[in-house]
Amino acid sequence: MTESANPFESLQSQIDEAAAHLDVGQDVVERLKHPERVLETNLTIELDDGSLERFKAFRSQFNGDRGPYKGGIRYHPEVSRDEVKALSGWMVYKCATVDIPYGGGKGGIVVDPRAYSDAELERLTRAFAKELRPMIGEDRDIPAPDVNTGQREMNWIKDTYETLENTTAPGVITGKHLESGGSEGRVEATGRSTVLAAREAFEHLGKELEGATVAVQGYGNAGWIAAKLIDEMGSSVVAVSDSSGAVFAPDGLDPVAVKTHKNETGAVTGYPDAADELTNEELLTLDVDLLIPAALENAIDEDLARDVRADVISEAANGPITPAADGVLAETDVFVIPDILANAGGVTVSYFEWVQNRQRFYWTERKVNEELERIIVGAFDALTTTMDERGIDDPRTAAYVVAIQRVVDAYEQAGAWP
Ligand code: NAD
Numbered sequence: 235m236t237e238s239a240n241p242f243e244s245l246q247s248q249i250d251e252a253a254a255h256l257d258v259g260q261d262v263v264e265r266l267k268h269p270e271r272v273l274e275t276n277l278t279i280e281l282d283d284g285s286l287e288r289f290k291a292f293r294s295q296f297n298g299d300r301g302p303y304k305g306g307i308r309y310h311p312e313v314s315r316d317e318v319k320a321l322s323g324w325m326v327y328k329c330a331t332v333d334i335p336y337g338g339g340k341g342g343i344v345v346d347p348r349a350y351s352d353a354e355l356e357r358l359t360r361a362f363a364k365e366l367r368p369m370i371g372e373d374r375d376i377p378a379p380d381v382n383t384g385q386r387e388m389n390w391i392k393d394t395y396e397t398l399e400n401t402t403a404p405g406v407i408t409g410k411h412l413e414s415g416g417s418e419g420r421v422e423a424t425g426r427s428t429v430l431a432a433r434e435a436f437e438h439l440g441k442e443l444e445g446a447t448v449a450v451q452g453y454g455n456a457g458w459i460a461a462k463l464i465d466e467m468g469s470s471v472v473a474v475s476d477s478s479g480a481v482f483a484p485d486g487l488d489p490v491a492v493k494t495h496k497n498e499t500g501a502v503t504g505y506p507d508a509a510d511e512l513t514n515e516e517l518l519t520l521d522v523d524l525l526i527p528a529a530l531e532n533a534i535d536e537d538l539a540r541d542v543r544a545d546v547i548s549e550a551a552n553g554p555i556t557p558a559a560d561g562v563l564a565e566t567d568v569f570v571i572p573d574i575l576a577n578a579g580g581v582t583v584s585y586f587e588w589v590q591n592r593q594r595f596y597w598t599e600r601k602v603n604e605e606l607e608r609i610i611v612g613a614f615d616a617l618t619t620t621m622d623e624r625g626i627d628d629p630r631t632a633a634y635v636v637a638i639q640r641v642v643d644a645y646e647q648a649g650a651w652p
Pocket of ligand 1: 424
C-alpha cells in the first residue's frame with residue numbers, strides 16, 4: 235500500500251489482512267468490504283444575499299449486522315464519497331472492537347463552514363436532516379458530531395427530525411448538549427479511553443505508569459484531557475503540542491496550567507514554565523515511555539517512524555500512523571494501541587447517551603466513567619487474548635480480527651436473507 239492510498243482501499247486492505255487470520259470464506263469477506271448503501275444528495279439552500287447555492291452531501295451505511303448504523307457527520311471541503319465510505323467502515327470495526335451493539339455509518343457535506351453565516355449553516359444542516367430523515371432514526375441510524383460539527387448542529391438535526399416525525403426522539407442523534415439529552419462524561423470520553431487503554435498496555439508489558447514519561451501531540455479536546463488524566467495517574471507529561479509547536483519540560487509540565495495558558499493566548503507555545511520549545515516532529519521522536527498522537531491523520535509517516543523512541547503509542551487521533559509507518563514501528567517493537575480501541579471512548583459514551591435517551595433515565599458522571607472503564611478494559615483483554623491465542627504480534631491486526639469475527643458471528647447467526 236502506498237502512503238497516499240485512497241482511504242477506502244486502505245480500509246479494504248486492513249480487512250483482507252485481518253481476515254487472513256480467520257476461518258471466514260472469501261465470499262463473506264467480500265461482503266464486509268463494501269457499504270450496504272450510500273446516499274449521495276445535493277442540497278440547495280438560500281444564502282443570506284438571496285442567491286442559491288448547491289452543496290453535495292453523503293451518508294454511508296456500511297454494515298448493520300450488529301445494530302443501528304452509528305457515526306458522525308463532518309463538514310469539510312474535502313469530504314468525498316470514498317472518504318465517507320471508508321470512515322463508515324472504520325466505525326463498524328470500532329464499535330465491534332469495544333463490543334457495543336452498533337454497526338457503522340458516516341456522513342458529510344462538502345463545505346467549508348468558515349465561509350458561511352450561522353443562519354446559512356442552520357439552513358444547510360436542516361436541509362441535510364430532511365434528506366436523511368427516511369434513513370435515520372433511534373433504531374436505524376444514529377449520527378453524531380465529527381470534524382467541524384458539534385452540539386449545535388446535532389441539536390438542529392434532532393429538532394428537524396422530531397418536527398417532521400411529530401415526535402420526541404432524542405436518541406436519533408448523539409453528542410447533544412446536556413440540556414438537550416446529552417450525557418455526562420461525553421466531552422472527556424475520548425481522552426479517558428486513550429489513557430485507560432495505555433494503562434492496560436503498561437500492565438500487559440510489565441511497565442510502571444507511575445513516573446512514566448508522556449508526550450502528547452495536539453492539545454484539543456482529546457489531547458488535553460488525555461494529558462490531564464495521565465498526569466492524575468502519576469505519569470509525567472514532559473511535552474505537549476498544538477499547531478503552533480511544542481513545549482517541553484524534562485521534569486514534567488502542569489497540564490492544567492498549560493491549558494489555561496492556551497485558553498488565554500491561543501497556543502501552548504510561550505508557556506512560561508517550559509524548559510524548551512520543540513517542533514512537532516521533535517515531540518513525536520522524544521525518548522518517552524508513552525506517546526499520544528491526538529491531532530491529525532498521518533502525523534507519523536514512514537520516515538518519522540524510524541526515529542520514534544516511545545515504547546507505547548496510544549492513538550487518540552484517527553489514523554495518526556500511516557500504513558507504511560505501522561510496518562516500521564512493528565519491526566522496532568513499539569506497542570501501538572490502535573485508534574479503534576484507544577479513542578473508542580467517544581462512541582462508547584455516545585452509546586451511553588443513546589441508552590439514557592431511550593430509557594429517559596440519566597446517569598451520574600461516576601456511572602458513565604465506571605461503565606466506560608469496564609468496556610475499555612474488556613476490549614483490551616480481548617485484544618491481548620487474541621494476540622496470544624493466534625500468535626499475532628501487531629495489536630492493530632488483532633483488534634480487526636476481534637472485530638471482524640464479531641461482525642461475521644452476528645451475520646451468520648442472523649441466517650440467510652436474499
Ligand atoms: P480538536 O480540534 O479539539 O483538537 C485538535 C488539536 O490538534 C488542536 O490543539 C490543534 O491545534 C492540534 N493540531 C492541529 N494540527 C496540528 C499539527 N500539525 N501538529 C500538532 N497539533 C496540531 O480535535 P479533537 O476532538 O481533540 O480530535 C483530535 C483527534 O482525535 C482527531 O483525529 C479526531 O478524529 C480524533 N477523535 C476525537 C474524538 C472526540 O470525541 N473528540 C473521538 C474520536 C477520535
